[in-house]
Amino acid sequence: MKEEAHPLSGVGGGHTRIRAEAGAPMIWLFPWANNKNVLLQVFGGRYFMRDGSFRTLSVMASLAFLARGYYPQFMAYQLEGFKLTEGTRVSARQVALAIMLALLIGLVIGYWMHLTTYYEYGANILEGGTPEWGGTRGAALIRQEYNRLHGLLGSTGAPDVPRSIAVGFGFVFALGIAVLRRSILSFPLHPLGYAMVTAYGDPLWGAFLSAWIIKKSVIRLGGIGLYRRLIPLFLGITLGHFFTAGILWGILGTMGEEVFRGYGVWFG
Numbered sequence: 001m002k003e004e005a006h007p008l009s010g011v012g013g014g015h016t017r018i019r020a021e022a023g024a025p026m027i028w029l030f031p032w033a034n035n036k037n038v039l040l041q042v043f044g045g046r047y048f049m050r051d052g053s054f055r056t057l058s059v060m061a062s063l064a065f066l067a068r069g070y071y072p073q074f075m076a077y078q079l080e081g082f083k084l085t086e087g088t089r090v091s092a093r094q095v096a097l098a099i100m101l102a103l104l105i106g107l108v109i110g111y112w113m114h115l116t117t118y119y120e121y122g123a124n125i126l127e128g129g130t131p132e133w134g135g136t137r138g139a140a141l142i143r144q145e146y147n148r149l150h151g152l153l154g155s156t157g158a159p160d161v162p163r164s165i166a167v168g169f170g171f172v173f174a175l176g177i178a179v180l181r182r183s184i185l186s187f188p189l190h191p192l193g194y195a196m197v198t199a200y201g202d203p204l205w206g207a208f209l210s211a212w213i214i215k216k217s218v219i220r221l222g223g224i225g226l227y228r229r230l231i232p233l234f235l236g237i238t239l240g241h242f243f244t245a246g247i248l249w250g251i252l253g254t255m256g257e258e259v260f261r262g263y264g265v266w267f268g
Contacts, residue, residue, distance in 0.1 A: 018192050019076040024204065029196050035067040036060050042164045046157030057152065061145040068141075170198070 018029045039060075040048075048056045081095045117126070124139055174191040181187045196204055218227050 016076045016079050033068050041160040044157050044159040045152040061149045064145045
C-alpha cells in the first residue's frame, strides 16, 4: 500500500530547510497561514462547497493554526538538536529520547496552565477582552478564521485571479533565482531569502544586513583567522539574546510590572 506524505510535512520540511540554510531562529520564515489561502484563491471557496456542505471549510478553519509557524518549527528544532550531536559525545538516540520527554512534560504543563486558567477566568476575557470580543490571541485568531468562513456564505466563491497570478509570479521568480544561483556561482541572491523577506521581512532585513556588513568587514580586515576567533563572541551575543528575550523578559513580564508588559518581545 502506497503511503502519502501529509501536506503539512512539506510545509515543515520547507521551513526546516530555511532554518538549516539561513540559520535564522524565527518562526515566521515562510508565507505563514497561506496553505489554506492559496487553495481558496486558486480554486475558490465554491470548489470546497460543491456538495452544499461547509464541512471541508470548517475543518480548514479549525486546523488553520497548524500553518502559522508552530507546527513547522517542531521539525526545525529536531534537526538542530540532531545537528548538535555531531562532534559531541551525545548520541542521536539520547537527543530523540530527550525530545520525546520534553514533549510529554510540555504537553502536561501546557494543558494544566491553559485549562485551569481558562476555566477559572474564561478564555474570552483574558488579556483585557470582553465576553463579546475575546482578549487572548488564540481567541482572536479563531474569530478571524470563522469570520472569513462566514464571509464565504454570501460570496460567489469564485477564484481570486489577481492573487493567483501573484502566487504564480512568486513561484516563477523564486525558481528563476534558484536557477541563476546554481548556474552562476557568484550570484548574490538566494530563493530562500526571497521567500523570507516577502513573508515577514521587516524584522529580518536589518539583522541580516548588519551581520553581512560585519562579516565582510572582519574578513577584509583580519582574514579568516580573525573571523574564527570572533565566532565565540557572536555566539555569546546570540545566546544572550535567547536568554534575555526568550526567558528573562517573559519571567519579568509575569510579575505584572508595566515596564515589561508595555514593551512586548515577539520571541519566535
